[in-house]
Amino acid sequence: DAKTTQPTSMDCAEGRAANLPCNHSTISGNEYVYWYRQIHSQGPQYIIHGLKNNETNEMASLIITEDRKSSTLILPHATLRDTAVYYCIVRVATYGQNFVFGPGTRLSVLP
Amino acid sequence: AAGVIQSPRHLIKEKRETATLKCYPIPRHDTVYWYQQGPGQDPQFLISFYEKMQSDKGSIPDRFSAQQFSDYHSELNMSSLELGDSALYFCASSLGDRGGEQYFGPGTRLTVT
Numbered sequence: 001d002a003k004t005t006q007p008t009s010m011d012c013a014e015g016r017a018a019n020l021p022c023n024h025s026t027i028s029g030n031e032y033v034y035w036y037r038q039i040h041s042q043g044p045q046y047i048i049h050g051l052k053n054n055e056t057n058e059m060a061s062l063i064i065t066e067d068r069k070s071s072t073l074i075l076p077h078a079t080l081r082d083t084a085v086y087y088c089i090v091r092v093a094t095y096g097q098n099f100v101f102g103p104g105t106r107l108s109v110l111p
Numbered sequence: 112a113a114g115v116i117q118s119p120r121h122l123i124k125e126k127r128e129t130a131t132l133k134c135y136p137i138p139r140h141d142t143v144y145w146y147q148q149g150p151g152q153d154p155q156f157l158i159s160f161y162e163k164m165q166s167d168k169g170s171i172p173d174r175f176s177a178q179q180f181s182d183y184h185s186e187l188n189m190s191s192l193e194l195g196d197s198a199l200y201f202c203a204s205s206l207g208d209r210g211g212e213q214y215f216g217p218g219t220r221l222t223v224t
Contacts, residue, residue, distance in 0.1 A: 032211070034211075034212065038154075041199065041218070041220075042217065042218070043115075043201050043203075043215030043216050043217050043218050044154060044201070044203075044215045045215065046212045046213065046214060046215075049211075049212060087153075091211070093211035097167065097211060098144055098159055098167055098169060099144075099154075099156065099213065100156065101146075101153040101154045101155070102153065103153065104153065
């Protein structure tokens with residue numbers, strides 16, 4: 001699997017947009033970009049994933065650059081409950097393929 | 112919506128004992144994954160099953176074994192427990208042909224004393 005690079009930590013003011021970057025310069029053509037988050041000691045929570053087009057769901061938006069070498073997860077209106085470790089993971093979308101969780105970004109949403 | 116169920120949620124064992132963790136996937140999900148998360152670490156993949164067959168294997172110790180049953184639930188069996196096995200154990204499930212997102216359970220916290 002391609003490796004990803006994320007900032008170790010970020011702060012965001014409550015109510016503002018949180019933009020979490022991820023670099024994945026060695027991503028392969030058949031690898032998707034997935035985002036998960038883990039709130040303290042809870043099970044990782046799926047957020048969103050995409051291949052090359054931008055994606056949006058009820059939780060977040062995923063912006064992938066045209067060359068697919070980086071992406072940004074956007075939480076449009078961060079709340080205190082969004083404080084968590086956010087993981088950007090690239091992998092092929094086939095059954096049985098595990099996720100490799102890297103260091104991730106620790107997002108702190110501040111009141 | 113139904114989620115992944117794990118039992119027990121907490122387990123305390125002594126060294127050299129055995130433990131069995133259970134995972135009940137989201138209904139209709141046919142793939143189960145096991146992850147281990149030690150204190151202050153990121154989740155690490157152990158093993159996965161698709162349609163009751165092992166599909167991928169990670170850093171699972173030889174003392175551990177797992178299987179998936181006909182009703183798709185899975186059990187992780189851990190023998191000769193060591194202090195270093197103390198961790199959170201997460202199970203995740205997915206629908207094999209849905210593009211691969213996995214949904215995680217709340218985890219089992221295993222403490223070995």
